[in-house]
Amino acid sequence: MSRNPLYFDDLQVGDTFQTATHALDTEQIKAFAQQFDPQPFHLDEAAARDSMFGSLAASGWHTAAITMRLLVTSGPPLANGIIGAGGDIEWKAPTRPGDVLQVHSEVVALTPSRSRPDRGMVVLRSNTLNQRGEVVQTLNAKLMVARRAA
């Protein structure tokens, strides 16, 4: 697969990208939760049944981290990497063991930096979908993207 580096100047609002997929399983969900989000509904099936989630669900931060992995390894090949200043995130549905996640992204804003002529700000909207096409997470990330040298 060709992965020519993309600079700020190469991007247009409306450009779309689609990543490879990631298969989530119980072991991954519990391992992440043990390390970063040790709450019963992410660690134990029985506890999850008695929670708002109804059955074992991944930490939202796990979904976010998998989304980042997919973007970095098979998303837009930004010249200086995928470097975020921040953004907003929404978890629309739980992610579960057996889910196969994929990220669909779209450039929604492009703002050249006034103070730094070597870069611009790109807002990339990334929907993370499961195998049924349901959006489990939406992330609007503000990315710092290098400009082509003048």
Place this chain on the structure above:
Amino acid sequence: MSRNPLYFDDLQVGDTFQTATHALDTEQIKAFAQQFDPQPFHLDEAAARDSMFGSLAASGWHTAAITMRLLVTSGPPLANGIIGAGGDIEWKAPTRPGDVLQVHSEVVALTPSRSRPDRGMVVLRSNTLNQRGEVVQTLNAKLMVARRAA
């Protein structure tokens, strides 16, 4: 330490919480990056020197995950756990090997649910600070918090 469970009805705008600390090191930074954000500036000191970061820096998602761990293990003891619907996040400064992170949180909004009388939405602003008191991340999280039974 007493950790009486907190319900929506127990919280007030302006309530503050402070977590324990987490010491970040090179090994953790590289392990997280290898799994979720495999970019050179999170994996390799020499590559990081030639990047926007100037030296090895943790993935922002790693900072977010550590923030969640601190909130879950020593933040507000919410009755039903810390369950986020989403929020906005800003990475204000890189996190580095040797950083000791701590989270200072404040309740900034409380909204009873109209459709679900058993819960409310709490906006919790969490600043993640390093050992010099610099804010490395700000997270405004929308949390679903259970109400006391009427």
